[in-house]
Amino acid sequence: MTMKWRGWALATGVLAISAMAQAAPPTAAMLSNACAGCHGTNGGSAGPSMPSLAGQSKEAIVDAMKKFKSGARPATVMGRLAKGFSDADFVAMGEYFSKQKLHPTTQSLDAAKIAKGASLQEANCGRCHIEDGKEGKDDTPAMASQWLPYLQIQMADYLSGKRKMPEKMEEKVKPMSKQDLDALLHFYASVK
Amino acid sequence: MTLDRRNFIKLLGGASSLALAACAGTGGGLSGPTGGRRVVVVGGGYGGTIAAKYIRMMDSSIEVVLIERNDHFVSCPFSNLYIGGLMKDLSPLTIKYDKLTANHGVKVLQAEVTGVDAAKKVVMTSSGEVTYDRLVLSPGIDFRTEEIKGYDAKSTPETIPHAWKAGPQTILLRKQLEAMPDGGTVVLSIPLAPFRCPPGPYERTSMIAMFLKQHKPKSKIIVLDANPDIVSKKGLFLKGWKKHYQGIVDYRPAKKVTEVNVDKKTVTIEGIEDVKGDVINLIPPQRAGHIAVVAGLVGPDKNWCPVNPTTFESTIHKGIHVIGDACVAGAMPKSGYSANSEAKACATNIVNTMNGKELIDFSGINTCYSFISAKEAVEVTGVYSVDKAKNAIIAVPGSVGVSPDLSEIEAIYAESWLKNILTEMST
Ligand SMILES: Cc1cc2nc3c(=O)[nH]c(=O)nc-3n(C[C@H](O)[C@H](O)[C@H](O)COP(=O)(O)OP(=O)(O)OC[C@H]3O[C@@H](n4cnc5c(N)ncnc54)[C@H](O)[C@@H]3O)c2cc1C
Numbered sequence: 240m241t242m243k244w245r246g247w248a249l250a251t252g253v254l255a256i257s258a259m260a261q262a263a264p265p266t267a268a269m270l271s272n273a274c275a276g277c278h279g280t281n282g283g284s285a286g287p288s289m290p291s292l293a294g295q296s297k298e299a300i301v302d303a304m305k306k307f308k309s310g311a312r313p314a315t316v317m318g319r320l321a322k323g324f325s326d327a328d329f330v331a332m333g334e335y336f337s338k339q340k341l342h343p344t345t346q347s348l349d350a351a352k353i354a355k356g357a358s359l360q361e362a363n364c365g366r367c368h369i370e371d372g373k374e375g376k377d378d379t380p381a382m383a384s385q386w387l388p389y390l391q392i393q394m395a396d397y398l399s400g401k402r403k404m405p406e407k408m409e410e411k412v413k414p415m416s417k418q419d420l421d422a423l424l425h426f427y428a429s430v431k
Numbered sequence: 432m433t434l435d436r437r438n439f440i441k442l443l444g445g446a447s448s449l450a451l452a453a454c455a456g457t458g459g460g461l462s463g464p465t466g467g468r469r470v471v472v473v474g475g476g477y478g479g480t481i482a483a484k485y486i487r488m489m490d491s492s493i494e495v496v497l498i499e500r501n502d503h504f505v506s507c508p509f510s511n512l513y514i515g516g517l518m519k520d521l522s523p524l525t526i527k528y529d530k531l532t533a534n535h536g537v538k539v540l541q542a543e544v545t546g547v548d549a550a551k552k553v554v555m556t557s558s559g560e561v562t563y564d565r566l567v568l569s570p571g572i573d574f575r576t577e578e579i580k581g582y583d584a585k586s587t588p589e590t591i592p593h594a595w596k597a598g599p600q601t602i603l604l605r606k607q608l609e610a611m612p613d614g615g616t617v618v619l620s621i622p623l624a625p626f627r628c629p630p631g632p633y634e635r636t637s638m639i640a641m642f643l644k645q646h647k648p649k650s651k652i653i654v655l656d657a658n659p660d661i662v663s664k665k666g667l668f669l670k671g672w673k674k675h676y677q678g679i680v681d682y683r684p685a686k687k688v689t690e691v692n693v694d695k696k697t698v699t700i701e702g703i704e705d706v707k708g709d710v711i712n713l714i715p716p717q718r719a720g721h722i723a724v725v726a727g728l729v730g731p732d733k734n735w736c737p738v739n740p741t742t743f744e745s746t747i748h749k750g751i752h753v754i755g756d757a758c759v760a761g762a763m764p765k766s767g768y769s770a771n772s773e774a775k776a777c778a779t780n781i782v783n784t785m786n787g788k789e790l791i792d793f794s795g796i797n798t799c800y801s802f803i804s805a806k807e808a809v810e811v812t813g814v815y816s817v818d819k820a821k822n823a824i825i826a827v828p829g830s831v832g833v834s835p836d837l838s839e840i841e842a843i844y845a846e847s848w849l850k851n852i853l854t855e856m857s858t
Contacts, residue, residue, distance in 0.1 A: 262741050262780075265794035265816070271795040272485070273814075276768050276852045285854035289847035316812050316832065316843050323830030325812025326452040372688075386847075392840060405494065 249338055267331035270324070272331070277316075289367035294341030295381055297333035302378035304329040313401045341373060343431040344384045356426025361410045372427040383430035384387030392423040448475065449763075452609045460498060461540075462553065462560040468493050470781060471554055473544050473722060475528055477506075477757030478569030478770035480856040485778035487535040493785060496538045496563075498556060498563060503527050506599040506857075507628065508767050509849050514594065514605050515638030517646070523849075524597060527855035532577055534858060544570075547726035549748040565639035565781050567743075568728070568736075569755040569770065570720025572595070572627050575734070578692035578716055580699075590693055591711045595627060597833030607710045608639065613647040618708030620688040620698055622716035623657040625735075627756050630663035632656075632714060634801035637668065640676035641713075641804055651679050653697065653706060657687035657716075663764075664801060664833050665810055671803035673839055686714065719757035727752055735759045740817045740824045741793050742784070743777040752777050761824030763815050770799045772815070773854060793817050800845035808842035809834040 271282070279285050292300065306312035308321035324332075324408070353430065357398030360371070368375060372382035396402035397412065398420075404412060412420065461469075472483045472535030475497055483497040506524040513521060531537040546555035553560050575591065576584045594604040608617065617639055621632040638655050640746035643650045661684075663666055672680045690699035691713060697705045698713060718724065718734035728745050730737040736753040738745055740761060743752045754777050763769040780790050793816060800810045813831035814822050834841055 261792035262792045262817075265792050267790050269776065269794050270781060272779075273772045275775075275855060276771045276796065277798065277848050279851045280858075284847070285850050287847055287850065288843050289851055312845050315838060315844060316810060318813060319812050319830060320796065323827040328687060375471045388843060392843070 251418060266330075267335040271332045271335040275321055279342070281339045283339065283343075286344060286346070286386045288386055288392070290385060290389045291342040291344070292336040293339035295333075295336055296375060296378070297330065297337040298378040299375055299380040300325075300333035300336055301329045301351060303380070304332070311403070313396055341381065342384060342430070344386065346428055348386055348387065348425050348429050352425035353387045353429045354420040355419070355422035356424070359415075359423055360426055362409075363415070364423060367405075367408065368427070371430045373430060382427035385428055386425060387428040391421070394420055394424060440629055453467070460560050465564055466495070466845060467564055469563055469784065470565045470567060470785075471498045471561055472567040472569065472617065472753070473499075473554065473644060474569040474571060474720070475501070475504050475771070476569060476571055476755070477767040477856065478774045479524075480504070480528070480531060481538045481771050481774035482567045482754060482858075483780050484511050484531055484535050485775050486782055487537055489778060489782045490786065491536060491780065493508070495536075496536070496540055496561060497528065497531070498540045498542055498544055498554070498561065498725045499528070499647075500541070500543045502541050502637045502813070504706065505514070505601070506849070506853060507595070507597045507631070508800075508852075510594070510597040510601045511635045511638040512632070513601060514608070514635065515802075516605070517638075517802075517805055520551050521597070521601065524853075526853050527858070530858045532589075539565075544722050547722070547751070549662050549726065549751055552750060562648050565752065565785070566782070567754060567759060567774075567777060568720075568723055568726070569753075569774065570722045570757055572717040572719065572756045572765075573721045573724075574715040575718055579688065581693065582627040582691050582713075582715065583693075587691065587693055587713075591691060591713050593714050594712060595631075595714050595717075598678075604712055606708075608642055609646075611647065611650065611709045614649040615709035616650065617643070617649065617652040617708070617710045617712065618698060618706055619654045620711070620713045621654065621656040621658065621662075622714055625765060626663050626714070628799065629766075630801045633661055633663065633668045633760065634803075635712070636680055636682070637671055637676070637801070637803045640672065641681045643679055643837075649682055653708070654680065655686040655688055655700065655706060656682065656684050659685050659737050663799075664809055667833060667837065668801075668803070671807070671809075674837070675804050682812075698796045700712070719753070721784055723753060723757045726751070728757075730759065740822060741776070741790055742780040743773055752781065761815075762813075762826045763795065763797055763824055764799070766797055766799045767852065769795070770797065771789045771855070798819065798848070800841065803837050806839050806842055807837040808845045809837060810841055810845070830841055 278292050285292040304321050307317040367379040397404050483495045528539045542556040542558045571590045576582045592600045594600040684702045688698045697707045728736040736758045738758045743754050745751045754773040756765040776793045793853045795815045798812045802808045811833045814827040818825040
């Protein structure tokens with residue numbers, strides 16, 4: 240009964256909103272919208288280096304956020320930001336961004352490198368970075384259409400040991416030349 | 432006064448003019464019945480564009496009218512880089528509103544808002560009255576020039592720029608720096624906090640020093656800070672100045688400028704000490720944008736607008752929400768990112784209210800990148816939520832902090848931040 244009246248009063252603007260004392264805890268959308276100032280509306284980044292979150296799997300996002308929070312994954316800004324949220328928040332945001340469409344990008348990329356990367360990816364990376372990087376196994380992040388400078392910064396962190404690679408990924412990455420790895424990143428960035 | 436309908440229809444474009452035609456019978460553009468579903472947003476900057484867009488994204492049955500005095504918006508963030516010579520012109524910082532109309536059906540009215548009647552729910556504009564069911568104000572700041580003796584609000588900034596609203600002022604300051612002889616002195620005056628963008632004046636110091644080092648190496652910049660110390664990212668700025676601008680930056684804390692002499696090109700500190708500059712960048716103390724004062728929305732401090740921390744509804748006039756620099760958002764600093772976050776929470780709760788749904792507590796983020804040199808940036812970041820007991824926005828413990836060091840990678844991400852946030856505001 241009271242609820243009904245309140246709803247009417249609010250909808251017709253009779254009451255100041257502030258008269259309503261109780262508010263629900265932040266929803267997934269409320270939490271995730273605040274990320275969009277950096278990652279783009281609905282997690283689709285306009286580039287040229289901030290990563291897109293749209294279409295990333297829930298597992299990949301939750302895993303990344305946990306690692307940022309614990310310091311296991313190096314970061315410029317995400318380590319401090321992740322400390323402002325709970326594990327439940329990570330799941331809510333992960334679900335939210337996983338429901339957004341993968342964000343196709345148009346970047347200036349090297350056609351020869353894309354071709355080279357295309358020939359290397361299935362055998363070396365395809366086990367986990369599946370469907371040309373449009374999807375990822377378990378908590379593996381999607382890389383299709385991801386901004387190239389972001390991927391390059393991450394690869395540099397892997398190679399310097401700052402960011403820890405999964406063992407099986409390391410087995411593949413370690414023997415490869417820097418040129419081949421860069422070609423792979425060009426390839427993934429080009430996938431739409 | 433009635434709305435200039437031709438002008439309005441042109442701005443709104445085809446589809447929207449239908450809605451306007453429906454109103455025309457009531458005798459004055461957008462005054463008259465609103466169907467209970469019109470939100471008017473004043474100010475097409477960091478807060479207003481986002482509030483307008485997100486309301487439409489969340490419920491396209493709500494009519495949104497965005498009123499802005501200019502036909503474009505120039506971003507303050509990164510305007511210091513232009514002043515330092517890192518940008519040819521202001522085009523990377525300039526956005527237009529046409530895609531907000533095309534993509535989201537936001538009706539854009541270019542007009543000056545001159546008054547608000549909170550009881551009648553009407554805003555008065557330079558092209559007529561517009562009625563609303565809920566009003567969002569994101570007017571940014573204006574200056575308390577009356578606190579500086581000798582400062583004429585109109586003419587003084589024409590020779591002594593503040594460049595604290597981006598656009599012609601920004602261009603003027605850079606031109607003055609370019610015209611200054613080598614060996615000259617730049618004076619930068621910083622007001623007491625709170626002001627728009629706490630790290631902004633120190634980024635400006637860095638960018639001007641960078642310009643001097645490169646183009647006029649015998650020159651220096653004297654920074655007169657009314658505050659007892661550097662307000663934001665102190666350690667990082669000091670480190671940057673020591674690394675790059677030794678002997679160029681002369682930082683002087685607790686020096687409050689109280690007077691300006693335009694002809695002599697001096698500023699006076701607390702009525703006693705005169706400092707002369709070849710170029711003077713005087714940033715006056717600030718308050719909420721004039722329209723918030725006119726509408727009677729500022730609190731007992733007469734400067735800023737108190738609001739409910741969940742809905743951003745004014746605690747003075749119901750039905751009016753204030754976001755961005757103009758509002759008192761507890762622990763959140765006055766930044767573009769804060770305005771962006773506040774706008775989304777405000778939009779969410781306006782939409783829920785109009786649909787009779789429950790309110791959602793605020794959760795927001797602030798980030799402010801600052802450039803120290805052409806290639807190095809630093810940032811401060813925090814997550815914010817509502818403390819129910821205090822009924823105020825607080826920083827989530829442990830989430831607020833600054834970069835560990837000057838960083839080239841942060842400079843790369845900073846540029847992308849700008850691209851993303853301006854894209855959010857304009858598409
Ligand atoms: C040098 C500098 C650097 C900065 N750097 C950063 C940064 O790196 N990161 C960051 O997050 N923030 C930064 N800021 C702060 C940021 O610019 C502001 O916090 C932000 O613009 C606030 O948004 P707002 O919507 O409140 O006001 P604004 O963005 O200023 O928008 C207000 C709009 O309202 C319009 N308006 C006002 N009154 C009326 C009226 N009566 N009728 C019609 N239209 C009206 C104005 O024309 C304007 O377009 C910086 C500021 C400065 C000065």
